[in-house]
Amino acid sequence: GAGVSQSPSNKVTEKGKDVELRCDPISGHTALYWYRQRLGQGLEFLIYFQGNSAPDKSGLPSDRFSAERTGESVSTLTIQRTQQEDSAVYLCASSLVEVQKLFFGSGTQLSVL
């Protein structure tokens, strides 16, 4: 497809389990971002990949969160030992050159029971 694709669209998990969220950016976009939106909150930056540079991990809330990106392609966000406060919509975005014009996927709704 032409847009940013995220899977799964919904994920329900039990507290303490690990989850993996996937993002396929727009082909050719060198920058990839993960944000999350908790209920009633704004978009919270998590991590940013730009080309071959070291990722900006400054937004990751704890060491239970990690993300990887394969070249300038797919990215996975992993949350280990999920907690109820991890429940949120996790949004992936990519951009070409103009960092301000991010193209977002539809998100993964994560519910931790």
Added chain:
Amino acid sequence: DQQVKQNSPSLSVQEGRISILNCDYTNSMFDYFLWYKKYPAEGPTFLISISSIKDKNEDGRFTVFLNKSAKHLSLHIVPSQPGDSAVYFCAVLPDSGNTPLVFGKGTRLSVIA
């Protein structure tokens, strides 16, 4: 500490009237300001932006105003249409480098027919 504040969580406007969405920011060094629009179950989409060297940018029914002395940004939609009903996020680009956008909490606009 919120760098971008959208103090109105919701706004209701009649079709055909003007919608005004407001945003305040804390840092006078911010370089670029953007508005994103989000429909339910979709990712945010870029709407309009303005550089810190300008005070107004217009695109069809959408106009963004920047008041640097007041550190205030507003989005005007005129005339408002039912299809404009969505959550609107104000975002800032902290500097001209590859830094992630910082988003506000959003304002839910309802345009009533």
